[in-house]
Amino acid sequence: MSDSAKRSILAGLRWTSLRLRLLIVFALVALTAAVSASGIAYWLNREAVLTRTQDTALGDFRRQMQNRAASLPLEPTADDLREAAEQMASSGPGYHVLLIGARDGKPVTGTSDLDSFTKADVPVSLQKQVNKKQPLTSANAFEYHLFWQRTTLGGTPYLVAGTKIIGGGPAGYMLKSLDQEREDLSSLAWSLGIATALALLGSALLAQAAATTVLRPVQRLGDAARKLGEGKLDTRLVVSGTDELADLSHTFNKAASSLEKKVADMSAREESSRRFVADMSHELRTPLTAITAVAEVLEDEADSLDPMIAPAVHLVVSETRRLNDLVENLMEVTRFDAGTARLVLDTVDVADQVTACIDARAWLDAVDLDAERGIMVRLDPRRLDVILANLIGNALKHGGSPVRVSVRTDEDELVIEVRDHGPGIPEEVLPHVFDRFYKASASRPRSEGSGLGLSIAVENAHIHGGDITASNLPDGEGAVFVLRLPRDAEGLTGTPGSDDPDRNEKGDAK
Incomplete structure (x- = not known):
């Protein structure tokens, strides 16, 4: 694989990686926002739905206890309690009623539906709170209060509430199913989940569009930089807009122009230097040839010359040969530099x-x-x-x-x-x-x-x-x-x- 192909692949990987990072960032932001908004919306709707159902059921149960349970005799029979419980349940917003009284010192119970609601379904902690007499103070005018809690029976959520009639009357408990509210909240959760997924998809599309908008000029800049590195010094970018990327493109063009000018100047000086060396070496060859010939003649006659002159002759001959070799080497180097x-x-x-x-x-x-x-x-x-x-x-x-x-x-x-x-x-x-x-x-x-x-x-x-x-x-x-x-x-x-x-x-x- 060629170096240019490897560079193209690496550049593509870097470009894809940046696009992927932008997509991930957009997706995380959208996911965080969507999940936060959906979570808050679900929590608010859940509290609103449960509070509305709870307040309606508790308000009606309190009125029923005041109107029907309070009218029962102090020592009611089981039939009295059952009849009152059935009347309270039939007129209430879909809950069961359990009444507990005392006759001849023995507990007596009556329920609106024996199969659906018994005393065993009432949490012990709630029974203790209901039967506990509260001290009368300036801030508390009643001995007994209405208490409630949410519980799960057989996998179904329920609202359980209870209170006791003041003055020795029976204790009453209600059991309200919250299954319908759970289904409504489940539907809401699914809707919010779908909305979150759509928001995530929308953010991905927006991220793709944004990434394309941002990365296209970046990719053009990268391609131009690679061409510049390959020696195409006339490479320039089309500048459009006034944003940071446009300023970067303008800066790149100025740098490329400056580099092209400097390289052209350096090339011209280098070419001039090569030409000077080549011309000088060529011009030196003719006189060097003559000097070499004379030096060789002097070398042949060195033994017959004055002993004081002979060393100088040998030095001239040696340096002449060295100079000749240097000129030849310079010409050889010049050929390599010129590519000839x-x-x-x-x-x-x-x-x-x-x-x-x-x-x-x-x-x-x-x-x-x-x-x-x-x-x-x-x-x-x-x-x-x-x-x-x-x-x-x-x-x-x-x-x-x-x-x-x-x-x-x-x-x-x-x-x-x-x-x-x-x-x-x-x-x-x-x-x-x-x-x-x-x-x-x-x-x-x-x-x-x-x-x-x-x-x-x-x-x-x-x-x-x-x-x-x-x-x-x-x-x-x-x-x-x-x-x-x-x-x-x-x-x-x-x-x-x-x-x-x-x-x-x-x-x-x-």
Whole structure:
């Protein structure tokens, strides 16, 4: 999967996650509001319904006790109590009545419905309150009061109330079913639940609309930022409205314009610098060629010159060659920066190539080669020679003999390791070994190398689609450079042919 596809998927996930968070927040707010409103509405309606039913039944029961039970004789018979209870129940709002009196010192009861209401249905605590004589005070003018409570019998809610006639009359109890009120409240609860669900659904739709309204410009901003990150510096947002998102879009456009201008200026300066280096290097080649020719003639005649002049001649020859190498390296770097470097591929035996590189530089005595013949690869032989010359030369110069070069294959990759026996590379230097003009020691600014050799080597590896890594061996046994190249770089070639044939063949070791 490509990086752009992965970024698109991750961006979609982030966008969906933000939308999901908005939906959840809206849903929670709506759910909290709906549940709170429904709970309050249910509680208020419940209290209103139960209070209305309770007040109606208790008021009627009090009147019935005053009108009918109070007219009974002091020692009523069971028939008197039953008849009075039936009359009270028949004229009341749907409740049963139980009357309890005393005759000849024995309790006598009468009920409107023996199967529906007996003394056993009256809570003991309520009986105690009803039969307890209250002390008469200025605030209490009656010995007995009406008491009530809600209870459940056989799974059905009831209202039970009781009082006693003052002056020795019977005690009366009523039993009012609240089943109808429970059904009404259940219907109300279902209605409120449906209303809550509809409110939740409505909030989800509103959240979807709000999320779309909010996230669409955010998504456009994210897409524009990704395009800007991909190098499309002319990306701009359409600014509409005067809200915070419009201000953000305006700020993005200003930042993109500023970035585009700065990048254009930097590119122009970089292009000018590259052109200057390329032109300067090219212009230096002609006088350098002449100076090199003269220096070689002087070198041939150095032995016949005055002994006081000979060292100066050798110094001129050495510095001329160093300057020539530097110019060639600068031209090579310029080609890489300008993107004009091209591969000229050929199928070669790696062992033969490495041997030829070592032999051409008279390194056979200082290098141990571990390479089997027959490892055939398709790459640019000249660029491979540049890479090997820089890696091996660097190991010989800054590491220690013997330098070991091993060649192997790893699936579709060619792996070449160059290992020395020196002190290794300081840890603070490792991240910079492939930087241009980087030298590990400030005390040797005029070392033989220009500081471009390893950078040219890694650029040649990159143009093949490979890479070079540097590390230290354990226990301070030296440093190792690992070159990895594809065994077939056919798909990486540009325009057929090579750039300047007189280009640097050796580079220099860092």
